[in-house]
Amino acid sequence: MFKPEIIKKQKIIIFSLMILIVLTSLLNLVFGNSILTLDRIIPVLLGQGEFNENFILFSIRLPRLLITLMAGMALALSGSILQGLTRNDLADPGIIGINSGAGFAVALFFLYFPVEAGKFIYFLPLAAFGGALITAILIYLFSYDKNSGIKPIKLILVGVGFSTALSGAMMVLISSADRAKVEFISRWLAGDIWGTDCPFVLALLPWLLILLPAALYKANRLNILALGHSVAVGVGMKVKREQAILLIIAVGLAAAAVSVTGGIAFVGLMAPHIAKTLVGKRNQLFIPVAVLTGGWLLLAADTIGTNIFQPQGIAAGIMVAVIGAPYFVYLIAKK
Amino acid sequence: MIKNAKKNEIKKKLEFKYILAASLAVLLMSFLTAVAVGAAEVSLSQVWQALTFSGSSDKIIMLQEIRIPRTTAAVVVGAALAAAGAIMQGMTKNPLADPGLFGLTAGANAALAFSLAIFPTLNYFGTMLSSFLGAALGAGLVFGIASINKRGFSPFRIVLAGSAVSTFLYAVAEGVGIYFQISKDVSMWTAGGLVGVSWLQLKLIAPFVLLSLAAAFFLSRQLTILSLREEIAVGLGQKVFRTKIFLFLIIITLTGLSVALVGNIVFLGLMIPHLVRAVAGRDYRFILPLSAVFGAIFMLLADLLGRTINAPYETPVVAIIAMLGLPFFLMIVNRGRSDF
Secondary structure, three states, X not given: OOOHHHHHHHHHHHHHHXXXXXXXXXHHHXXXXXXXXXXXXXXXXXXXXXXXXXXXXXXXXXXXXXXXXXXXXXXXXXXXXHHXXXXXXXXXXXXXXXXXXXXXXXXXXXXXXXXXXXXXXXXXXXXXXHHHHHHHHHHHHHOEEOOOEEOHHHHHHHHHHHHHHHHHHHHHHHHOOXXXXXXXXXXXXXXXXXXXXXXXXXXXXXXXXXXXXXXXXXXXXXXXXXXXXXXXXXXXXXXXXXXXXXXXHHHHHHHHHHHHHOOOOOHHHHHHHHHHHHHOOOHHHHHHHHHHHHHHHHHHHHHHHHHHOOXXXXXXXXXXXXHHHHHHHHHHHHO | OHHHHHHHHHHHHHHHHHHHHHHHHXXXXXXXXXXXXXXXXXXXXXXXXXXXXXXXXXXXXHHHHHHHHHHHHHHHHHHHHHHHHHHHHHHHOOOOOOOOOOOHHHHHHHHHHHHHHHOOOOOHHHHHHXXXXXXXXXXXXXXXXXXXXXXXXXXXXXXXXHHHHHHHHHHHHHXXXXXXXXXXXXXXXHHOOOXXXXXXXXXXXXXXXXXXXXXXXXXXXXXXXXXXXXXXXXXXXXXXXXXXXXXXXXXXXXXXXXXXXXOOOOOHHHXXXXXXXXHHOOOHHXXXXXXXXXXXXXXXXXXXXXXXXXXXXXXXXXXXXXXXXXXXXXXXXXXXXXXX
């Protein structure tokens, strides 16, 4: 189906991205307040570490690293699907209300539903997930048209409207809370990777394992949808059904990622773009590249954010936004 | 033909005068109601005494120092935001233009966070200036991005650009808030609404708003032509670029000052001009003044609602407007198929 040179190029790109991820991971593992030198990482990974080294690596650094990586991947995949679905390069999971829906739910939950401390961290992602899902469903319903399914433009506009309204509502919730709680919620909203425990790794992994193959399986349909509604109908596709399925996949991925990491925008916008410039617009080709790029982006942002701005660190979400906004400008300028 | 058109014009102007007079009357009524109704009960005669400075009991002082500045601020901000929205809609030919959606409020927000972090003891004039500069930055970014593209920009893409720039600026504001541990102070500013507005603040802000509004009315003819087609504007000998710069300055002044006074209010600038167009047509000489008046009325009533819905607690007006605005926004999106 593909020419050999395309496949070769694809392999090279994927391979180099993986190397990039490994290198960044090593940097991420080595930097930090407590000592774990580069030459000790491999032995510790192989089980020859001392107690404190094991603790630092397996209980603190590694889970965080994995979560960051997977969240970036999930967001990138979600963004790729949304961009295909809406036929718009500027779509991002944030646009279908994921971030604001999850953020609103987190603020509400945190302020009004006291749960005991031990269980709290496991309930919070659930609340975020629920909020994101409900918002996405509402946006879907409001942009649904009986005759032609979802209209991409309408989907995005309705999404922007919802995000704006929810941000307003959230600000109000925050302003009525006390100082410590505000700090926490702000950190959450800013996308400060906070779910850094092993259970969260397990909470995120199934989504990727199931939905990444599902998305790749649907890649051809995304290709057809990209040609326009009438073409898709013409080749006999059940457009409404496909759109709904793809949207569910995108929402599930983004909601899962955001519920663990906090509000992170721009990864889902940037990663698919970078991938498309590297390997072209065919979904089978660029989706894997986008996924790896997204994982790497968030990982790099987190590594920079936590280490350069000591001691508090800058939230990964903010680092991504700082990198992502100029990229966004460049994108529009180039068009 | 020409005679007929002139007749029509005169008729329209007359109609406009009636509508304007009626809405000004409604504004006055709303203002009086807003002053008279609230957590502390006052009688109408006390309101009268407070307004005419002909008495001095505790309640009258309360009215003069708390409630009247607050209601006045509602009028000023409502008029400013609605007019800013109307100008933006005309200038960008975008039915979805709104200071909140186009990055202005987010910019002001980010600038406020920065200035609170760097100068914790900033006085009122400083916050005003910084949120003005921030609004300029946000608007500059969105419009700048929009104008990079030679072929122009679809209304839809501007909305996306606005959304992305806003996301970025909010992230910056949050980052600064977290890093300097002033998130709470920033959020008090951005969601504060009209609580605690003083005469001092009003004295600083109101003159600028009035001046900008006057300038906007003065330019409303040019705005009408711009809102039709730029080619026509050029053809009619208009200095398009200069007009746009002036209008841009007016927009950021109005928005920046409103944010400095009440925080992030979205959708108001979107809603009001649409409502006004339903009665006043497409001529901005009519739309602008009416938008200002309608905006003032709306803000007064929204604030009144916020004060009374759950009295004695305040329901922030920012939330009320965001919630009222959303259905309206959805309606425009639904209706405006031909616009995109």
